[in-house]
Amino acid sequence: MQVAFVQMEPRFGYPEANLEKVLAMMESKPAELYVLPELFASGYVFISPDEVAKAADKVGDGLVYRTIADFAKARKCAVIYGFPEKASEGYFNSSLFVDEFGNHKLYRKIHLFFEEKQYFLPGNSPLGTIAYRDTKLGMMICFDWIFPETARCLALAGADIICHPVNLVMSYCQDSMKTRSIENRIFTITANRIGEEKRGDKGFKFTGKSQITDCEGNVIYRADVDKEEIFTADINIEDARNKRVNDLNDLFGDRRVEYYNRLGETIDGIHQ
Amino acid sequence: MQVAFVQMEPRFGYPEANLEKVLAMMESKPAELYVLPELFASGYVFISPDEVAKAADKVGDGLVYRTIADFAKARKCAVIYGFPEKASEGYFNSSLFVDEFGNHKLYRKIHLFFEEKQYFLPGNSPLGTIAYRDTKLGMMICFDWIFPETARCLALAGADIICHPVNLVMSYCQDSMKTRSIENRIFTITANRIGEEKRGDKGFKFTGKSQITDCEGNVIYRADVDKEEIFTADINIEDARNKRVNDLNDLFGDRRVEYYNRLGETIDGIHQ
Numbered sequence: 226m227q228v229a230f231v232q233m234e235p236r237f238g239y240p241e242a243n244l245e246k247v248l249a250m251m252e253s254k255p256a257e258l259y260v261l262p263e264l265f266a267s268g269y270v271f272i273s274p275d276e277v278a279k280a281a282d283k284v285g286d287g288l289v290y291r292t293i294a295d296f297a298k299a300r301k302c303a304v305i306y307g308f309p310e311k312a313s314e315g316y317f318n319s320s321l322f323v324d325e326f327g328n329h330k331l332y333r334k335i336h337l338f339f340e341e342k343q344y345f346l347p348g349n350s351p352l353g354t355i356a357y358r359d360t361k362l363g364m365m366i367c368f369d370w371i372f373p374e375t376a377r378c379l380a381l382a383g384a385d386i387i388c389h390p391v392n393l394v395m396s397y398c399q400d401s402m403k404t405r406s407i408e409n410r411i412f413t414i415t416a417n418r419i420g421e422e423k424r425g426d427k428g429f430k431f432t433g434k435s436q437i438t439d440c441e442g443n444v445i446y447r448a449d450v451d452k453e454e455i456f457t458a459d460i461n462i463e464d465a466r467n468k469r470v471n472d473l474n475d476l477f478g479d480r481r482v483e484y485y486n487r488l489g490e491t492i493d494g495i496h497q
Numbered sequence: 498m499q500v501a502f503v504q505m506e507p508r509f510g511y512p513e514a515n516l517e518k519v520l521a522m523m524e525s526k527p528a529e530l531y532v533l534p535e536l537f538a539s540g541y542v543f544i545s546p547d548e549v550a551k552a553a554d555k556v557g558d559g560l561v562y563r564t565i566a567d568f569a570k571a572r573k574c575a576v577i578y579g580f581p582e583k584a585s586e587g588y589f590n591s592s593l594f595v596d597e598f599g600n601h602k603l604y605r606k607i608h609l610f611f612e613e614k615q616y617f618l619p620g621n622s623p624l625g626t627i628a629y630r631d632t633k634l635g636m637m638i639c640f641d642w643i644f645p646e647t648a649r650c651l652a653l654a655g656a657d658i659i660c661h662p663v664n665l666v667m668s669y670c671q672d673s674m675k676t677r678s679i680e681n682r683i684f685t686i687t688a689n690r691i692g693e694e695k696r697g698d699k700g701f702k703f704t705g706k707s708q709i710t711d712c713e714g715n716v717i718y719r720a721d722v723d724k725e726e727i728f729t730a731d732i733n734i735e736d737a738r739n740k741r742v743n744d745l746n747d748l749f750g751d752r753r754v755e756y757y758n759r760l761g762e763t764i765d766g767i768h769q
Contacts, residue, residue: 373645404676477764492749
């Protein structure tokens with residue numbers, strides 16, 4: 226399967242321009258699956274609930290959705306992108322899978338980072354997979370990576386590729402995604418943004434280095450820290466179906482679930 | 498707390514010589530806690546059940562235990578070491594914590610690697626912690642690292658330091674232990690062996706690079722691939738008690754346990 230990440234610098238409050246840029250990048254390189262950054266059309270640093278409300282779209286509605294859906298239909302491909310979602314309960318930091326058949330599947334970020342907690346509700350999506358052509362895709366968003374349970378649950382559900390829209394501000398993630406590949410024998414596609422976004426007295430510098438890892442944790446390609454770029458790779462999905470480390474070890478079959486009972490424990494705040 | 502790893506090359510079948518070497522190394526550098534490699538006194542590449550039976554000791558018995566216990570008492574410290582354990586049910590690949598007060602605590606490796614499955618029973622130890630001075634220690638052995646559940650359960654049980662005797666033959670682990678630190682905000686001490694061990698038509702080359710990581714995944718020190726060495730570091734246990742990533746995120750408090758239900762699923766062999 227030909228997969229791609231798009232690394233770009235959104236301009237806050239200019240969704241049309243951001244969308245146009247991403248569209249041109251995707252048109253320049255054919256792929257079957259594109260992964261775009263978290264909140265790629267809106268920008269990241271919201272400083273009021275009104276801004277979120279203004280930027281948010283209902284699932285399957287709005288300019289961003291229609292444009293991406295038209296692209297997927299015309300190019301016979303799938304796209305995964307991050308967007309601020311307007312729902313009946315409130316707003317979520319979400320990602321959407323859209324394919325050429327008009328299907329779409331939603332994921333709402335379950336682990337919110339920092340001040341996202343002030344503007345978004347914690348996600349309520351089960352960690353399931355999406356069937357597309359001969360693959361099963363799992364979606365997670367940015368900070369979800371630091372909780373090993375996220376990628377693990379997606380892999381146990383059968384995900385071959387973890388599609389990972391991000392707006393990373395810390396430097397840990399990219400190397401840790403190699404571990405996510407190794408421990409689950411899955412591909413990962415991390416699509417990050419670049420640039421600095423300052424709004425009032427708030428702001429972040431984003432870390433770029435979008436990457437694709439193979440099932441053994443090798444980085445197939447890692448982008449620069451500060452260049453817009455689309456990268457495509459041809460990956461063999463069968464590699465993710467074989468969980469064997471050697472003739473006698475299988476990463477999933479060797480799990481000792483009966484000893485993992487603490488994973489179900491909730492610990493509030495600092496541990497005891 | 499002053500902690501240490503010992504990286505050394507055991508000679509198969511010469512437990513007295515291996516023990517003597519390790520003792521001299523430990524005597525050369527004072528520490529409060531020493532972590533030695535997996536199966537450090539026996540060697541690793543068993544080629545018959547008789548060899549395991551000959552090398553194995555009951556918990557709290559045998560030359561290795563008595564020598565280590567005497568050292569801990571004399572030097573007022575604790576030592577964690579790997580050994581082949583003779584139990585009533587059979588043989589386990591185990592590690593033992595021994596301190597100056599004559600306490601000892603056992604861990605039996607729950608995830609066996611490759612042909613260890615032919616000689617050892619899968620461990621049946623709960624993933625709990627050991628209180629020593631002002632710290633809580635968690636033990637895991639070698640291949641346990643690739644299952645994120647192991648370190649996670651130990652950390653959720655309150656482990657400040659993961660003490661990790663290993664005989665590593667793959668090259669993945671050392672970098673992945675950085676991820677184990679990051680995702681759990683814990684220290685890790687990985688004590689590996691070096692050298693090549695050939696026995697009949699079997700053999701392994703071990704990868705050295707024993708290391709200590711801090712709670713943010715930084716490598717405090719990593720040893721060479723092929724040199725015997727003892728390294729000590731002074732670590733501040735309080736760092737492991739603070740699970741905050743920032744003012745609004747707590748690594749344990751932010752877990753969304755209700756979405757992790759697949760972690761309890763058993764999947765036999767290749768996934769569906």
